[in-house]
Amino acid sequence: MPPLLDVTGLSKVFRLRGPNPFHRRRLTAVAAVDLVLAPGETLGVVGESGCGKSTLGRLIVGDLAPSAGTVRLARRPVSAMTRKERARLVQPIVQDPRATLDPRWRIGALLAEPLVIHGQRNGSADRVREALASVRLPPDIADRLPHQISGGQAQRLAIARALLPEPRLLVCDEALSALDAAVQADIVHLLRRVQAERDTAMLFISHDLDLVRHLSHRVAVMYLGRIVEIGPVDRIGTRQSHPYTRALIGAAPRIDPHRRRTKRATLEGETPSPIDPPPGCAFQTRCPLAIDRCRIQVPPPVRVGPGQIVHCHLAEPAGRDHPPLHRLAGD
Amino acid sequence: MSAETSSGDGRASVPWLVVLACAYLGLLALVAALAGAIATPDDLTSDLRSRLLPPLGFGGTWAHPLGTDELGRDMLARVILSVRTSLFVALVGTIIGAVLGTTLGMVAAWSGGFVDDAVMMLVDVQASLPFIILALAAIALMGSGLGLFIVVVGLFGWERYARIARGMTLAAREDGYAAATAHLGGGPWRISVQHILPNILGTLVVTLTINFPETMLLETSLSFLGLGIQPPNTSLGTMLGDGRTYLLTAWWIAVVPGVIISLAALSTSLLGDWLRDRLDPNLRR
């Protein structure tokens, strides 16, 4: 099956306004990212704050123009699409849904807006009712104003609104982070049902590893703007993983008490600034296993298992007997 | 000022000075609206036998409650017609500035790049010259017909609206409901008119109330200098300019319109300050 989303060599560099107008410093938020996503698939994107995962999401929904590389949706570059074409392919779901709702518009009008934009005014009242029902919101909510509904309702509403142009990809950026646990579970359930019914793909950006594990088929781990590892959810954080992934997952509380803990590589030192990223491997300044090569050369992708790609000089291609990462880390 | 000191304790009641200011402005607006019915140019026929009569209380009679001018015209009728002209020019001028500035600001915010730079440069230039000098230069260049004069006065203050509209459009585009509409496929026009404009209208209206008295002062200043409203039209500024010559013998010709203008400016600043404190957190320092 051809991929729905195809990202190649995607980079975003921000020029910072500084005191000196002739010398602008550059912040590399996203660096040379490659990824693909199949219809109906969910890819989780994790990493510390500032790692560029939100910028990646904004590049994919078209909020930002890439500095280099392309984003293709259904084989067409996003940069060549009209606004409406793009809207029918990808929709964002953000952390604060209430901010996306014009405080002066009633819920019904807000839901009808995408239909009006896409010239489907006829029968819009019925479609609005359907949309409300599909996210389990009562029909009478249509007469209310955004400040008269709860946070969970607002997120349901935002999802219903985003689904009206019938997009094939949802980019959820910390979409559940502001909600309490019970509502989170509700929305997770809703997203899964939407995905099953419509075969919608999802890019699920979050700092919450448990949620990502729960929802995703695959996971990408970002560090300083780069994807350091990407692979099936059950292989992330295992022995073949990137040292950063293992540190990240080791740092998070485990949900499964029966799984034996692997020896953690603990993180020391500060995350280097994306304004002056270190040469070579981005992680070398904090990596417990770094060797000389890591300080010189950006590590190439290495396929360490089925569908699992790691950017690390120490990673061994799949099929070797003794993964060196394990040997070094276990000492 | 009183609006400022009394708004601190969060009372819901309106300060009496603001009530008074509103009453005065309402009276002016009423006079301007009904001017055609209560005073006609016929009331301005000169009567040389009754030149320079003082107002009531200074030896005048009920026939001419505010006295007469140097040509024996009734001051009250003249004041009424002048109030109409001055308020009309200030109102139309304010609206021109608001519409032009808001549009330019929004266009700048949406276009970015060269257009944005160009608009902001114009704002900078505007800030580098007192507006009255620009207005005078325009009048020198193009003469002082009424229509042209209103347009020149209307340009006053456009840069304030442009700054506000640009800033708020940029902010709204960056995140929130405007961005959401863009994601759903809505274009700049829909976002600006349906979403951003209604939400910044409050701030724009407050700016309008601040600009209105200044626009009126600009018109009266230029008319006072003899470069604004030209006879046979008459404005409060023209009256003051005429009255300057008769300060020695007939002070009321200058003082009556002067008091009217001053009270109008005072009322609008009281009202504007109060509105700003009440309605608009965006403009609060």
Added chain:
Amino acid sequence: MLGFIIGKVMRAIIALLLVVTLTFVSLRAAGDPAAAFLPPDAPIQQVDQFRSNWGLDRPVLVQYLVYLGNLAHGDFGQSFADGRPAIVVVGERVPKTLLLLGLSFVFMLVLGLALGTTAALTHRTPLDRAIMLVTVLGYSVPNFFLGLLLILVFAVQLRWLPSTGSDGWQTLIMPVITIGTTGAAIIARFVRSALLEVVGKPHVRAARARGLRDFIVVAGHVLPNAAIPTVTVIGFILGGLIAGGVITETVFAWPGIGRLTVTAVAARDLAVVQAIVLLIAASMVTANLMVDLLYGWLDPRVRAGKRQP
């Protein structure tokens, strides 16, 4: 810091160049400059001389460059009212205006600071309220009316001061008050709110608690902090001064730039109007540049580029 200065200077130069360009464009749009800048009865040789001087027979871009060159040499065209070069006509009025505006500025600053400081130190007392009411009145009364009222009271009724003219210090009093009042009112309100903000800060409260006399507190702790926001309004005030000068000079028949502007506009003496516009723009841009640099020097955060866009 160097980058900050260079950036500000560049902006100032660009703003000035833009004013010049706009002047050029509007003059060309308005018609034949030869007709505008020369007396209608100018001899044909003079018209030809003018045309070649200003490059009117060449392409617009060349005309523009010639225009810039002429301005750089101080050639602003000829006053058609009295036939002399516009720069001379304007230049001889400069000292009178500088004297008037300079004194008005000092008056405004002293009165504004005094009223504002007094109001802040007597915050929430009747005196504070009275001062604030006076300041609202101060900026509500348009200066052409204030000037006439002063003439009415001090020249016509009391006969203390001459109503017009420019000889002797007595003739300066009323114009200075007329120009300075609006600005003084604005400064007073500004200083008051800036002071009130600073007075609430811990180091000032601590100084007061230590028993320092009020005026020492003001001098040592409050004023330096309040100076920073106050500096920003000076550029704005300068524009007000110039605008006030135009009207006030006319009211009091003061032979300065302001009155010249009004007579030149009434006579449509474009060369003189152009010279005045460019002169004022140059002074305003320079003044704003100074304020920006001063502000950057007073408040290091501005240098670091932390100001809102």
